Amino acid sequence: MTGTAEKLAELRKLLEIAEEPSGEKGIQKRLAKGIPSARERVHMLLDPGTFVEMGALMRQPGKPDAYYGDGVVTGRGYIDGRPVVVISHDPSVYGGSVSETFGRRVRAAMDFAYNNACPVVCINDSGGARIQDGVASLAWYANMCRPLDDLSGFVPTVAVMFGKCAAGSVYGPINMDVLVATEDSYMFVTGPEVIKAVTGSSVTAEELGGARALEKNGTVHHVAKDEAGAFAWVREYLSYLPTSCVEPAPVVNPGLEPEITATDRELDTFMPDADKVGYDMHEILLRIFDDGHFHEVGAKTSENLITGFARVDGRPVGVLANQPLVLGGALDAACSDKAAHFIRLCDAYNVPLIYVVDTPGVLPGVDEERNHVIKRGGRMFRALIEATVPIVTIVTRKAYGGGFAVMGCKQLGADVALAWPTARLAVMGAESMIPIVGKRTLEATPEEQREAVRQNMIAFYNATVATPWTAAERGYIDAVIEPSTTRLEIRKALKLLRDKGAVRKQNPRKHNLFPM
Incomplete structure (x- = not known):
């Protein structure tokens, strides 16, 4: 009969394995890339000692050699003493690709965020759908994305992009409130190789979906030099927002400089x-x-x-x-x-x-x-x-x-x-107004006097109209x-205006229609 001591030893052993599920091979692969582990990234983001993991021992059923965690780390912790749910892809396990077990972990974390009104930060570094899982992977992509509708506008959501984010994995981040990236990250629906094969066009990953290109076109809201810089930006961003739409935002140092300085x-x-x-x-x-x-x-x-x-x-x-x-x-x-x-x-x-x-x-x-x-x-x-x-x-x-x-x-x-x-x-400004309103007057003015008249019209317009x-x-x-x-x-x-209320007439419509 197995005693308590043996059971505790087994638990500790399993948790130790789950901490580095891909073992020494995964560690070396990560070191070669010069990136932190998925859990180290979580600890970089959160207040020290506050992370509580959810589902650390989850893995694919029916596969004795399956990796714990299945390519993702999920849990909850605090930023500046306020609760937050974190999802962190683990590229050292199946390339961080999405499977059914992966999807179940992420969905459970999002449901927890909704039920407990917590902001969500998702750290993306994924190879996309796990090909071996076939349609199950695609189905769980959808299951993971669906809660974003309930979370949107209810709690702040932040996507952080490290490494490569491709194919279906782009739709989760783009449906979060803001998207933050590091300089060496990429994001695209179809990569350069696929585009080359299908269209014959050649394009680099950086030109196609590099962080700086995405920042310029508005897909990414901030590009940081490194991961520490990205997490610092996220922490500061969240400091301006409430934990949910039904809570007030934090108040910091009110009453400073009450007189003109x-x-x-x-x-x-x-x-x-x-x-x-x-x-x-x-x-x-x-x-x-x-x-x-x-x-x-x-x-x-x-x-x-x-x-x-x-x-x-x-x-x-x-x-x-x-x-x-x-x-x-x-x-x-x-x-x-x-x-x-x-x-x-x-x-x-x-x-x-x-x-x-x-x-x-x-x-x-x-x-x-x-x-x-x-x-x-x-x-x-x-x-x-x-x-x-x-x-x-x-x-x-x-x-x-x-x-x-x-x-x-x-x-x-x-x-x-x-x-x-x-x-x-x-x-409009005076310079634009003159050719319209003063056209006839200027045409009737001798050429040598036109500029002086024009300047007088501009001065008059600025002094009496604008x-x-x-x-x-x-x-x-x-x-x-x-x-x-x-x-x-x-x-x-x-x-x-502090007590301004949103007073609106009842309207039977389902929703309005934005210019799209």
Whole structure:
């Protein structure tokens, strides 16, 4: 009869095997690649000593030599003292490929996250479907992806991409809230070899689905130099979000700097006098939020629009700001997608939105029209209309045409709209207006006097039409403020809006239809 001591010894032996299921061969393979183990990655992400594994002794039934864990590590732990569920692919076991047992582990972890309202972080490094499992692998891909619908907008979900993510394994990460990658990772539906065989075209993995290429086109929201950098970004990102949509986000150091500071006063002389002179919008953002800190999301995607998180009086806010250094801050099709995603992300988790506006409007051009700027701009438009979180808008300089509307105007949903004295709010800028409104006048003017007349028309337009005073007089903005008061005005506005409720009329429809 086996005693307790023997049973404990057997348990310890099995757990030791499960810790390195592929044994010395797997360790050497991992060392050759210079990557941590799946469990080491989990420990890098979580608070020290908080990981509790789920299903460590699961393996394929009917195969005595089957590896424990079956190519994935799942469990729960804490980040900054708050619960999180983690899924980490193990490329040293069957290449991290998906089988039925793999799928059962992942599905159980996702169900736990849903039932206990925990964020999910999935560390992807998978060879895709396990060919030997045939259709069972495909079925469990579907079973793993289905809970993402319930989790989406309920708890924050983050996909981290290491190594290669190919074929069906791309659809799980892309359906999570944000996707983070390292520089040497890849993601594509069909790889270079398949493309070469089917189409005859040659393309490198980096060109096809390298992290930097994916970051530029908006598929990946952040690329880190290494795995430690990726995990640091994820930890900071989650610090701005609640554990679920029914919980408040963390409050950090409220009440700091309750009066105007020297840094605030720098804004009074910050704006260039000439409209065509650019500046870095980040310099404004660093002065109007707590601690001068800004956590950017999608920094290398559509750089004409900045999106990211900051804090106001210790509470997280989502920020959308035009970048005058890129396309003059104009809005295009690509940045519309970026904005729509970010607005819906913040609205899902009850994070207020701050718009900081300096845009000449929508970027004109044949390429933009062919790139569906109408449809994609419509998504940004609708995302703003549907948002129910507090919204505060600051116009620093230009707010022309469609840019005035979709960048958080009161008429589309902003609760408080403010402008600096340097703001210009109009259908278009003076330079664009003159050829339309002043065409006949200029044609009737002697050629040697035309430039002087043109400049006078521009000055008159800027002084009487494109001013914040007209907008303030008619109630289209709430106030014109001194730039140095911006930080405190945002703080006061959000305090006023803290109890804003999402009051909507009952509507029998099943759902709306986005421009797709």
